[in-house]
Each structure stands twice: as structure tokens, then as C-alpha cells.
Amino acid sequence: MDLPDPYLPGAISLFEQLDKKLLVVLRDGRKLIGYLRSIDQFANLILEDVVERTFVEKYFCETGQGFMLIRGENVELAGEIDDSIPTGLTQVLLAVLRAFIRSSRSLRLSTLPFSHSTSPSTSILRNMHNVVFVLGPPGSGKGTICAKIQENLGYVHLSAGDLLRAERQREGSEFGALIEQHIRNGSIVPVEITCALLENAMNNSGDAKGFLVDGFPRNEDNLQGWNKQMTGKALVQFVLFLSCPVPICIQRCLNRGQGRTDDNEESLKKRVETYNRQTFPIIEHFEKNGLVREVKSERSVEEIYADVVEVFNQAAKV
Ligand SMILES: Nc1ncnc2c1ncn2[C@@H]1O[C@H](COP(=O)(O)OP(=O)(O)O)[C@@H](O)[C@H]1O
Ligand SMILES: Nc1ccn([C@H]2C[C@H](O)[C@@H](COP(=O)(O)OP(=O)(O)O)O2)c(=O)n1
Known part of the structure; x- marks a missing residue:
């Protein structure tokens, strides 16, 4: 057998793979692919542009993980990967893979070993947060309807506005003044703050x-920041859009009586402008992707909620 020159035994032989694309299989079964940037004598690896590849039957999907330091003790296997060799597998979007698992879960649970509840191939999907975005003009009834969904359908309500108001009040918060300025102005707080608050709340909400x-x-x-921070961590099921004529929304906010610093005519004018200019195009973006479920909210809470339940029932069938 010809040995490489110089011969580097053990993990250190991976030096030859520096800057090459590596497949790393971890002890817990996860499969990571990325460019090897550094390695030491303990086989601790630094990988760049990492994706986690999840396989289900002949399909796979990839979720971005960025830059990773992997401790050598967690590595089961590592080797160079050549993407030009056909595998016979088809890459699909995470949402498609998830729908595929759902549609055939009962069959696979009883027949195929890989779908056992501790299967590494599906662990990433189970660990992701299911998310429904709820959008609509200020005062369209988002908070009111979310409270009913939380009470009856087992979803946890996270209001970005409430989280920002709580952060504004938190003693020692370095963002309090900035948040207050945006809230009064009807403008939007930088996503790094809002998304971190949302992610924290999700991680602290248990099952x-x-x-x-x-x-x-x-x-x-907001959208770009979410994609950057939450890809691979959350799966957006759909967007619940509560549509309501603006004059009705304004009147509702003025009557809300919660003592909010932004429920006054001047702030409301700006909030509505922000909604029309910045938020509505985001709803249109989701609409193009077939994700929007519109429910008209110029009606009684009971009528709106009945339609909302129907939307959630339909989503559960996918
Ligand atoms: N369908 C409805 N009909 C009448 N008033 C409503 C309705 N839904 C909500 N409201 C009232 O309108 C105000 C704004 O509702 P809220 O749920 O706080 O809206 P958002 O979260 O979209 O700003 C609240 O005072 C609420 O009680
Ligand atoms: N994603 C978000 C959500 C709310 N905010 C700020 C700016 C909004 O005018 C206020 C209030 O939002 P909230 O959702 O509570 O209230 P309305 O839907 O406007 O009635 O919070 C934000 O900056 N970014």
C-alpha cells in the first residue's frame, strides 16, 4: 500500500483536506457539510459555510448553520465529499420534507426503522419551532384573536409589540429609549432587537x-433579519392576515384604553403610513409564495374566530 508522504496518522491526516469540502457525521447522527478551515491534534474542526443535511428516504434538505467549531470527541466520521458524483437523491425544501414526513408518518412509524422517535434524520425537523405570522393594520384585532387561538388551539402567543414594550420597561435595558422613540414615531425597531426577543421567548416557552x-x-x-437568524430554527406554516378598513382600525385603537403612548391620532397616522408603505408589501411577498390566509376582521370576534379555526384546521391537514 502506498502511504502519503509525509504520512500523517490518525485525525491529523485531515490536514490534507484543509479548505476542501468535508462531510462530518456527528455522534448524534447529524450530518454536516462545510469547508474545513482548521484542525488540531484532538480532531477539533473549524468548518465554514456549514449546512446540515437531513435525509428522508430518497429526499434530503439542507439548512444553513454558518461557521462551526466541532469538538473532536463529537465526530464519528469525517471525509472529503465530491458533489459531482450523482447520489440518486433529490434535494427539496425543508417545508416539503416536513410535509412528506407528516403525510406518511403513520406508515413509517410502523415499518421503517429510521423514523424511530430518536431518529437523527428527523430530529432537526422536530426541534424547529412552528410559526404562524399574524399581520394586519394596527387595531385589526391581532392581539384579540391570538389570545383566543392560544386559549383554544395550543399555540403560544408572542406579540412583537408586547415584547418590545416589556424590553422598554426592563430595568437596565440598553434599548429602552430607542424602542420608545420608534413606538411613538410609528416606525419599526431594528430587527436584531425584535428577533432576539422573539427567539428568546420561543426558547423559554417549553414544549x-x-x-x-x-x-x-x-x-x-424584519423579514431579512428573521431569515438570517431563524433559518433552520423555525418553520413558517402560514401568515394569518387580518384585513380591516383603516378608519375602523384607528377608531378601535383610540378606544383601546390601554394607556399606550402610541394610541393617539398623531402616532396612529404614522403607524398606518408605516403599515401601508412597509408592512403591506411584506404581506404581498408572502401572498406570492402562497402563504397568506386572509380573514376579514371588520366583524364580530366570534365570526372572525370561526374563520380562523377553519384556517388552522386546513393547515393541520397539509
Ligand atoms: N372584532 C372586533 N370588533 C370590535 N372591536 C375589536 C375587535 N377585535 C378587537 N377589537 C378591539 O379593538 C382594539 C384593538 O384590538 P387588538 O386586538 O389590540 O388589535 P391589534 O393587536 O391588531 O393592534 C381593542 O380594544 C380590542 O378590544
Ligand atoms: N415587528 C415590530 C412590531 C412592533 N414594533 C413597534 C412599532 C409598532 O408601532 C409598535 C406597536 O406594535 P403592536 O404590534 O403592539 O401594535 P399595533 O399592531 O400597531 O396595534 O411596536 C416594531 O418596531 N417592530
Whole structure:
């Protein structure tokens, strides 16, 4: 047998793979693919542009993980990968893979070993948060309807506005003044703050069926930030759009009586303008992707809620 020159025994032989694309199988079964940037004598690896590849039968999907330091003790196997060799597998979107698992779950649970509840191939999907974005003009009834969904359908309600107001009040918060300025102005707080609050709340909510993310994403910055921070961590099921004529919404806000610093005519004018200019295009973006479920909210709460339940029932069948 010809040995490489110089011969590097053990994990250190991976030096030859520096800057090459590596497949790393972890002890827990996860499969990571990325460019090897560094390695030490303990086989601790630094990988760049990492994706986690999840396989289900002849399909697979990839979720971005960025830059990773992997401890050598967690590595089961590592080797160079050549993407030009056909595998016979088809890459699909995570949502498609998830729908596929749902549609054939009962069959596979009883027949195929890989779908055992501890299967690494589906663990990433189970660990992702289910999310329904709830959008609509200020005062369209998002909070009111979310409270009913939370009470009856097992989703946890996370209002971006409430989280921001709580952060504004939190003693020692470095963002309090900035948040207050945006709220009064009817403008949108930078996504890094809002998305971090949402992610924290999701991670601290224990086992939830899903989350109603109310009042987010409200502009392009929110959407881009969410995609950057939450891809691979959350799966958006659909967007619940509560549509309501603006004059009715304004009247509702003025009558809300919660003592909010932004429920006055001047702030409302700006909030409505922000909604028309920045939020509505985001709803249109989701609409193009077939994700929007519109429910007209110029009606009684009971009538709206009946339609909302129907939307959730339909979504559960997918
Ligand atoms: N369908 C409805 N009909 C009449 N008033 C409503 C309805 N839904 C909500 N409201 C009232 O309108 C105000 C704004 O509702 P809220 O749920 O806080 O809206 P949003 O979260 O969209 O700003 C609240 O005072 C609420 O009680
Ligand atoms: N994604 C978000 C959500 C709310 N905010 C800020 C700006 C909004 O005018 C206020 C209030 O939002 P909230 O959703 O509570 O209220 P309305 O739907 O406007 O009635 O919070 C934000 O900056 N970014």
C-alpha cells in the first residue's frame, strides 16, 4: 500500500483536506457539510459555510448553520465529499420534507426503522419551532384573536409589540429609549432587537405546538433579519392576515384604553403610513409564495374566530 508522504496518522491526516469540502457525521447522527478551515491534534474542526443535511428516504434538505467549531470527541466520521458524483437523491425544501414526513408518518412509524422517535434524520425537523405570522393594520384585532387561538388551539402567543414594550420597561435595558422613540414615531425597531426577543421567548416557552408571532415581520429589515437568524430554527406554516378598513382600525385603537403612548391620532397616522408603505408589501411577498390566509376582521370576534379555526384546521391537514 502506498502511504502519503509525509504520512500523517490518525485525525491529523485531515490536514490534507484543509479548505476542501468535508462531510462530518456527528455522534448524534447529524450530518454536516462545510469547508474545513482548521484542525488540531484532538480532531477539533473549524468548518465554514456549514449546512446540515437531513435525509428522508430518497429526499434530503439542507439548512444553513454558518461557521462551526466541532469538538473532536463529537465526530464519528469525517471525509472529503465530491458533489459531482450523482447520489440518486433529490434535494427539496425543508417545508416539503416536513410535509412528506407528516403525510406518511403513520406508515413509517410502523415499518421503517429510521423514523424511530430518536431518529437523527428527523430530529432537526422536530426541534424547529412552528410559526404562524399574524399581520394586519394596527387595531385589526391581532392581539384579540391570538389570545383566543392560544386559549383554544395550543399555540403560544408572542406579540412583537408586547415584547418590545416589556424590553422598554426592563430595568437596565440598553434599548429602552430607542424602542420608545420608534413606538411613538410609528416606525419599526431594528430587527436584531425584535428577533432576539422573539427567539428568546420561543426558547423559554417549553414544549409548544407552535407560536403565533403577532406583528412581525413588519418590514423588509424584519423579514431579512428573521431569515438570517431563524433559518433552520423555525418553520413558517402560514401568515394569518387580518384585513380591516383603516378608519375602523384607528377608531378601535383610540378606544383601546390601554394607556399606550402610541394610541393617539398623531402616532396612529404614522403607524398606518408605516403599515401601508412597509408592512403591506411584506404581506404581498408572502401572498406570492402562497402563504397568506386572509380573514376579514371588520366583524364580530366570534365570526372572525370561526374563520380562523377553519384556517388552522386546513393547515393541520397539509
Ligand atoms: N372584532 C372586533 N370588533 C370590535 N372591536 C375589536 C375587535 N377585535 C378587537 N377589537 C378591539 O379593538 C382594539 C384593538 O384590538 P387588538 O386586538 O389590540 O388589535 P391589534 O393587536 O391588531 O393592534 C381593542 O380594544 C380590542 O378590544
Ligand atoms: N415587528 C415590530 C412590531 C412592533 N414594533 C413597534 C412599532 C409598532 O408601532 C409598535 C406597536 O406594535 P403592536 O404590534 O403592539 O401594535 P399595533 O399592531 O400597531 O396595534 O411596536 C416594531 O418596531 N417592530
